[in-house]
Amino acid sequence: MILFSVGRQLFAIAAESVQEIRSTDGLASASVELAMPDFAKVTHFFERHHHNWFIVSACAHFRLPVTRPTLVLILRRARAALLVDHIERMAEISAVYSLPRAFSGDERRWYRGLAYLDDNVIPVLDPVGLLTPEEIARLDFHSASLIAEREWQGAAQS
């Protein structure tokens, strides 16, 4: 598992769910701003393997206080990348406990379960839960429109 932090909150994600870890600076030039005021958690997208990948702010997604992320986790199994503050460390976690049934909200989609490590209970992210298929469809439509508009503007200028 990779343990990472967003503000003061620690999260875990299976190492095999992460394809690549990049600095935000390193990805800045390759990404396109996606201005969707009603969809604040996704700020940018980038193209990879002929698909658009959407950069999700962990702060906005988890409704945490705004921080200054320095890293981007590019995920597998989801066309999403997650903006996080720091990688804390790697850890061997033998068991992921089911989320208690008392938790009935969006967190059932966000987390695979809970890990207990060094006296800490740490939520384990489910990468698929970052964006719903409906959200991805909406983002695909918006990003494709944005690219088409840019190409048209580029063609008009030349």
Add this chain to the structure above:
Amino acid sequence: MSVTTASPSGSFVLLQVGKRRFALSARDVAELAPPVRLHTFPHDSPLVVGVIVRRGRIVPVYDVAPILIGRASGTHRFYLIASRFFGRVAEPSAIPLHGECELATGEVFSAASDAPPYITGTLVASGERIPVLDLEALVTYQTVAQSPASAPETPS
């Protein structure tokens, strides 16, 4: 826990939330736990403020104080561990308490017609009239005083 009446049937645990006392059927109560560390993480389940680890299990904590006394629980002395049923599956659930518990028996009268749905009756014990709680109705009761999605971590 001090026992005032040792009747095994129809027993109630008297619990203190804020300065008020409530009764919960003793059948629903598993134990009292010390105020161990509350672990919090983002979620949007009403009333749930985090989890504690008790006997190797992860137990959700419900702060019912906003419903019962109109404000968040704050510093507490114990967790009452009770069972909440999801279908046939029982899940331990913790409720922060502000004072000691007692076991009591007494006559239970119907709740007032205008009582909220989580109060099922009134227990009369030692001359005191104590509202009897229905845990399931209480933790599913919707109110504007519900806890926010992510409470600050409160180590204790």
